Amino acid sequence: MEKLYNDYFQTVFKYLFCMSHDADLSEELTQETFYQALKTYDSFRGDCKVSVWLCQIAKYLWFKEYEKRKRYASNSIDEIADSLPAKENIEQTVLASESKVALYRRFQSLDEKTREVVYLRLTGELSFREIGEILNRNETWARVTFYRGKQKLAEAGQE
Structure with a gap:
């Protein structure tokens, strides 16, 4: 599994970073992807490349995280005020x-x-x-x- 991790970490991380634009979240989801892959490795049939299989797991985890964040997203008044541009x-x-x-x-x-x-x-x-x-x-x-x-x-x- 360590070889699998070393070989495909960058591919999965880049894929997740493309979707999330957040390096920390991408790293976290990459770790979770390999954890899920380890749990389900016995059921991997080999119908596709390993990188495709890992990216499908990553995509599922990203959508799950995205939906969770969308549900709990809330901005405070201070955050909104700080993000407003100057009048000019x-x-x-x-x-x-x-x-x-x-x-x-x-x-x-x-x-x-x-x-x-x-x-x-x-x-x-x-x-x-x-x-x-x-x-x-x-x-x-x-x-x-x-x-x-x-x-x-x-x-x-x-x-």
Whole structure:
């Protein structure tokens, strides 16, 4: 199991970091992923690569954590007040926020697999080979899917 951990720790950590954008949470969930893998290793059938199996466990744990955090999310008045921009920056902040919202809307128009490839590539800085392995596809598929996703985002931005 130690060899498995050493071989796949970085892959699982990067995958989780892509989704969470939180290094501490990613590390915690990576540890939990390997714990769950150890508990269920006997039931692993070998239908897919080990990295894919581990990333599926990690994905499940991330969604579980995300739902838990979403339920218990609450901001205090002080936290909200501290995050407000100064008066002179409000216009710039609003414009930047509107462009972010527009980008996220365009991003949501992509199909799930394309969205995941683009997300892993841009936020996780994963190679096309790593993305292909995680999604149980090949490097060429990941490269083409990313390229087509970028084209769709650009076309949607021109409308």
